[in-house]
Amino acid sequence: MIIGLTGGIASGKSTVSAILIRKGARLVDADAIAREVMLPGHEVLAAVAAYFGKEILLPDGTLNRPKLGDIVFHDPEALKALNGLTHPAIRREIRQRMLAMEQETPERLIIADIPLLFESGLEDMFERILVVYAPREAQLERLKKRNGLTQDQAEARLDSQMDIELKRAKADYVIDNSGDLADTERQIAVLWDRLGLPC
Ligand SMILES: CC(C)(COP(=O)(O)OP(=O)(O)OC[C@H]1O[C@@H](n2cnc3c(N)ncnc32)[C@H](O)[C@@H]1O)[C@@H](O)C(=O)NCCC(=O)NCCS
Numbered sequence: 550m551i552i553g554l555t556g557g558i559a560s561g562k563s564t565v566s567a568i569l570i571r572k573g574a575r576l577v578d579a580d581a582i583a584r585e586v587m588l589p590g591h592e593v594l595a596a597v598a599a600y601f602g603k604e605i606l607l608p609d610g611t612l613n614r615p616k617l618g619d620i621v622f623h624d625p626e627a628l629k630a631l632n633g634l635t636h637p638a639i640r641r642e643i644r645q646r647m648l649a650m651e652q653e654t655p656e657r658l659i660i661a662d663i664p665l666l667f668e669s670g671l672e673d674m675f676e677r678i679l680v681v682y683a684p685r686e687a688q689l690e691r692l693k694k695r696n697g698l699t700q701d702q703a704e705a706r707l708d709s710q711m712d713i714e715l716k717r718a719k720a721d722y723v724i725d726n727s728g729d730l731a732d733t734e735r736q737i738a739v740l741w742d743r744l745g746l747p748c
């Protein structure tokens with residue numbers, strides 16, 4: 550069984566994925582794949598540098614992530630261009646890894662953690678979609694704390710994504726991560742049971 554897992558920025562996708570892995574699920578991590586295609590030597594990073602200019606690279610040739618983030622999260626056209634350069638390769642890799650895992654361990658739950666699942670129109674890749682929900686205010690507070698961002702920077706990132714309430718409405722399953730971790734773990738245990746997975 551493959552489930553697409555998504556949510557808003559800092560809503561708790563990684564936190565929930567980690568708990569699911571502990572219970573026996575396997576993970577395809579779109580953020581990790583997005584980082585791999587931005588490593589020096591990868592054709593996607595070369596295309597991004599050709600488009601945005603060498604200023605978005607550090608002297609050692611790696612991506613200056615805060616710099617590119619500041620550009621694209623304040624300019625919807627630039628973000629669209631970046632997505633056009635990166636998403637096809639990311640999508641291809643997600644598909645390949647899911648297929649490989651399904652063949653290797655058909656009995657295990659496979660979770661594909663994809664922050665932009667709805668924004669990129671990837672719903673059709675999955676039979677079921679799980680949304681990790683936290684209200685906007687909680688997302689903002691957790692994002693500022695984790696990434697050391699100002700209120701403005703955090704809001705700009707949140708506003709680059711589909712509204713979390715809309716995502717929640719589109720979900721087959723919802724984990725509400727607005728409470729404490731114990732509460733989130735309890736909801737995951739209930740879901741695990743509902744999916745008929747072995748403890
Ligand atoms: C712009 C970049 C360099 C900023 O890097 P930075 O280290 O500051 O942030 P990080 O990658 O950890 O992303 C944090 C969160 O921002 C959000 N985010 C990232 N990219 C996007 C995007 N294209 N559109 C909307 N939100 C995004 C996601 O919720 C993500 O989890 C980086 O996010 C990137 O390369 N983005 C393009 C690839 C992509 O779309 N990745 C995310 C989905 S797979």
Ligand SMILES: Nc1ncnc2c1ncn2[C@@H]1O[C@H](COP(=O)(O)OP(=O)(O)OP(=O)(O)O)[C@@H](O)[C@H]1O
Nearest residue numbers: 557558559560561562563564691695726728729730
């Ligand atoms: N229930 C919770 N209570 C308090 N803090 C939490 C809770 N769940 C997660 N956090 C914290 O909030 C931050 C965001 O969580 P996490 O990294 O899991 O979100 P994410 O959705 O994977 O983020 P991103 O979209 O940026 O990849 C982290 O610092 C995490 O430790």
